Amino acid sequence: MNYAAPPFQTIKPDSRKAYEKLYLEMCALWEMQDYGDVATDYLDFAKENPALVNVLNLGPCVTWIIDVRRMQYLFMSSNVKAALGYDACLFTTKGIAFVNEITHPDDLPKTWGLIKKIWDFLLAQPASKRKQYQFNHDYRMAKVDGSYIRVLEQSSILQQDSNGNITHVMGVCSDITHLKKNETLTASLISTGDNSCIFFTPETDGINPQDVLSKRELEIVKLIAEGYSSKLIADKLCIGFSTVNTHRQNIIRKTNTRNTGEFVQFAIGNGLI
Known part of the structure; x- marks a missing residue:
């Protein structure tokens, strides 16, 4: 199947260097955790939940489950075809690498910078409190015809292992092109414990309590x-x-x-x- 050319062909050298550094840091962060046993294996999610999968496939937002230990999508709703033009199997077979290929080249280093900030914050929390956070960020993604849309990725922790490490994340992506006109990327962490919200940009050095x-x-x-x-x-x-x-x-x-x-x-x- 044909799809938009990987942005590495046009990404600026400085941006590519920054992106690769942040991406490798995140890969190392995920890989270095002392993972224990998990209660649920989501590899068979679609087979075991056909009714739920049908609802997700027909929903307005693209839904996915990712195993962060392997950076592998275990489930991608089929409505991604209508949203972006790609078959779901491209995500489940190629993993996060495919998302990198279709993310706007200018957004790649900023997006991974935001993801790094999110995970630095989550891993600094006690294991028992991590699951109370929902985390969001936006970026531009190429459709199969080469045009770009801005998507909002909203995620929550689906599973932690016996050591409290985050192993599986469930998220939804929605098209917010019509809602957000500026090019500033932002991320937010919302606590379901006290309903507070922390937000930051790629330029933010750290999380200011006043923000x-x-x-x-x-x-x-x-x-x-x-x-x-x-x-x-x-x-x-x-x-x-x-x-x-x-x-x-x-x-x-x-x-x-x-x-x-x-x-x-x-x-x-x-x-x-």
Whole structure:
């Protein structure tokens, strides 16, 4: 089957060097874990869950399961054909290497930089708390006709081994080309424990505690996205009108956006709401 040429033919030397360094660092990070026993072998996921697989294949988002120990896709929903034009078997047989081939060359080093930041954060958490985090990032991916779309990849930990190491991740990819117009790549980590959110860009050296959206701020973002005014939000949350406006200004500052419309778009484009 024909598909877009690998970006290595056009990727700039500096970008390629940065990409290869980060990619190899991630490969080493995944490989060096002291993996123990796992409860479930997802190699037979499709055979054992035909009804669920049928739902995923017909869904609006591309769904996948990856074994990070081997960097191998164990499942890729067949609707990837409609979304990008590639057969699912290209992902399950070629693994992450195929995703590298069809990722926009300018986004490759930035994407792997974001992935490295996500995993550095996850592995710094106690094993018992890792599963509470959902993590998202966006990048551009080539369709089979050579055109690019921007996808939002939203992932959660599917399984940890007996030592608490992350072994399997389940994710969904959706086309957000119509939602995000700027070229800035971002990533976010959302805690299901306290509903806080940490977000960062490839240029961020580390995670600043002041860049964490609180549970209250996320509530306000969601209500604004639903069309609530500051007055209605204050009434609904039983807080002061001025407090709501202070939260709004903090959200704009933390998301580096310019107004309400931009931070709602930011939240949608980063899977926060």
